[in-house]
Amino acid sequence: xxxxxxxxxxxxxxxxxxxxxxxxxxxxxxxxxxxxxxxxxxxxxxxxxxxxxxxxxxxxxxxxxxxxxxxxxxxxxxxxxxxxxxxxxxxxxxxxxxxxxxxxxxxxxxxxxxxxxxxxxxxxxxxxxxxxxxxxxxxxxxxxxxxxxxxxxxxxxxxxxxxxxxxxxxxxxxxxxxxxxxxxxxxxxxxxxxxxxxxxxxxxxxxxxxxxxxxxxxxxxxxxxxxxxxxxxxxxxxxxxxxxxxxxxxxxxxxxxxxxxxxxxxxxxxxxxxxxxxxxxxxxxxxxxxxxxxxxxxxxxxxxxxxxxxxxxxxxxxxxxxxxxxxxxxxxxxxxxxxxxxxxxxxxxxxxxxxxxxxxxxxxxxxxxxxxxxxxxxxxxxxxxxxxxxxxxxxxxxxxxxxxxxxxx
Numbered sequence: 001x002x003x004x005x006x007x008x009x010x011x012x013x014x015x016x017x018x019x020x021x022x023x024x025x026x027x028x029x030x031x032x033x034x035x036x037x038x039x040x041x042x043x044x045x046x047x048x049x050x051x052x053x054x055x056x057x058x059x060x061x062x063x064x065x066x067x068x069x070x071x072x073x074x075x076x077x078x079x080x081x082x083x084x085x086x087x088x089x090x091x092x093x094x095x096x097x098x099x100x101x102x103x104x105x106x107x108x109x110x111x112x113x114x115x116x117x118x119x120x121x122x123x124x125x126x127x128x129x130x131x132x133x134x135x136x137x138x139x140x141x142x143x144x145x146x147x148x149x150x151x152x153x154x155x156x157x158x159x160x161x162x163x164x165x166x167x168x169x170x171x172x173x174x175x176x177x178x179x180x181x182x183x184x185x186x187x188x189x190x191x192x193x194x195x196x197x198x199x200x201x202x203x204x205x206x207x208x209x210x211x212x213x214x215x216x217x218x219x220x221x222x223x224x225x226x227x228x229x230x231x232x233x234x235x236x237x238x239x240x241x242x243x244x245x246x247x248x249x250x251x252x253x254x255x256x257x258x259x260x261x262x263x264x265x266x267x268x269x270x271x272x273x274x275x276x277x278x279x280x281x282x283x284x285x286x287x288x289x290x291x292x293x294x295x296x297x298x299x300x301x302x303x304x305x306x307x308x309x310x311x312x313x314x315x316x317x318x319x320x321x322x323x324x325x326x327x328x329x330x331x332x333x334x335x336x337x338x339x340x341x342x343x344x345x346x347x348x349x350x351x352x353x354x355x356x357x358x359x360x361x362x363x364x365x366x367x368x369x370x371x372x373x374x375x376x377x378x379x380x381x382x383x384x385x386x387x388x389x390x391x392x393x394x395x396x397x398x399x400x401x402x403x404x405x406x407x408x409x
Contacts, residue, residue: 034398038407042394043358044342048387051338054376055275055330057267057308061285063256063322064311067231071246072224075099084238087258088229094238094253097225097246102218109218113211120204127197134193138186141179149176233257236322256322263292263310265328270349272297272306274332281310284327287320294330329376339381344393349374358390362407367391 075097082094229235237254240246263283267275281292290312298307310328347353351371356364369391372380385391398405 033404033406034402035406035408036396036398038362038409040394041392041396041407043390044393046339046341046381046385046387046389046391048337048339051335051340051373051378051380052331052375053274053333053335053373054378055267055271055332056376057265057305057328057330059263059265059307059326059328061261061283061312061320061322061324061326062264063233063236063258064260064262065231065233065257066236067229067233067255069094069227069230069252069255071097071248071250071252073099073102073221074245074247075102075225077240077242077244077246078225080238080240080242082235082238084235084253086235087233088235088255089232090228090230092229093226094229094235095227095240097227099222099225102222102225106215106218106222109211109215113208113215116204116208116211120201120208123200123204127200130193131190131197134186134190138183138190141183141186144179149180227252229253229255231255231257234322258321259312261312261320261322262295263312263326263328265308265310265326265330266305267308267330269301269304269306271332272301272308275306275308275330279330279332281328281330283310283312284329285320285324290320292328335380339385339387340375340378341381341385341391342377342393343374343379344391345395347371347379349379352384355385356392356396356405357385358392358407364392364405364407366403 076099077095078098079096080094081096082088082092088094233255235253236256238252240252246252263281265281275294275297277294277296279294281294283290283292292310292312294308295311296309298309300306308328308330310330344353344355349371350373353369353371354366355369357367358364367384369384370382372382374380396405
């Protein structure tokens with residue numbers, strides 16, 4: 001009987017001890033351990049390797065070379081041949097304008113040019129007649145002078161013999177000298193007349209050149225009514241309607257080159273200080289990935305973002321066009337031997353946070369982790385974790401003082 005009583009007391013004490021242990025565990029640890037379904041959380045492994053400082057942004061593709069077409073005179077849209085999105089060459093006519101005054105100015109300028117050319121031809125004919133008359137007169141004087149000189153030579157011998165009076169011989173000699181002087185004067189006159197004619201024709205040439213210039217200006221202004229692209233590319237903007245009146249300086253169309261293209265990317269203000277010209281980049285389009293190079297960083301912050309211009313450096317796919325929406329990754333720096341993980345939910349750059357590190361497949365403990373730079377979807381781990389550690393990166397709906405969690409199926 002005593003043995004049965006001792007055995008009963010022993011069993012009661014053992015049960016009480018177990019109950020006290022369970023009660024102590026419940027009171028001391030029930031608030032520090034939570035049960036969570038394993039498939040409801042995101043678990044990542046700490047990696048070590050090259051850590052590229054990647055800055056993500058978004059924006060649009062723009063033409064590096066652009067040409068804005070504007071109206072050079074008041075006109076009316078007469079015909080629209082091509083609309084926005086059409087591919088063009090330098091001589092492609094996009095639209096035609098109409099201005100009756102310019103047509104009249106061109107006709108008047110052409111008539112003035114033709115009239116000035118006609119006046120020159122008339123002047124040339126008149127000069128030729130005048131030269132012929134003067135040359136004929138000179139020829140007659142030269143003949144008379146030669147005859148007079150021959151007569152003087154003949155009478156000089158006869159006068160010595162007394163056959164011809166000396167007075168008559170002297171008179172004929174004087175007349176011969178006068179004819180010779182007249183010949184010289186006529187020759188000088190002919191030389192001067194030639195110079196006068198040359199200057200007159202030069203004046204006519206100046207008048208023709210002036211008329212030609214006026215005509216060229218009128219023709220050029222008139223030809224501008226046929227609006228040409230002026231470069232190879234694509235029509236990026238053209239908003240005019242048929243019959244619409246336009247004033248001088250009104251925008252007609254915007255032409256952009258198909259290559260090279262520039263991606264105008266907006267990056268967060270907090271990361272913009274790491275971007276400098278010359279850095280490599282990757283542009284993601286619906287047609288694939290394209291390599292690029294940073295050529296400019298805007299010094300102005302607009303709505304919390306900074307614009308970075310990235311020029312595409314490799315061949316362009318046929319489907320890539322200006323104004324297309326794109327994403328970009330700028331590679332700012334590369335560090336070796338860095339611990340990193342996928343950025344946990346709610347964690348910022350250069351901050352610390354508490355994460356749950358897996359002890360085994362079913363248990364995780366709360367640890368403090370110091371983070372560094374963010375690169376795309378990855379973040380640098382400075383301390384608190386080692387290569388190969390597995391941590392939960394998704395947000396957990398648990399109390400802040402929870403130290404351990406159990407992962408179940």
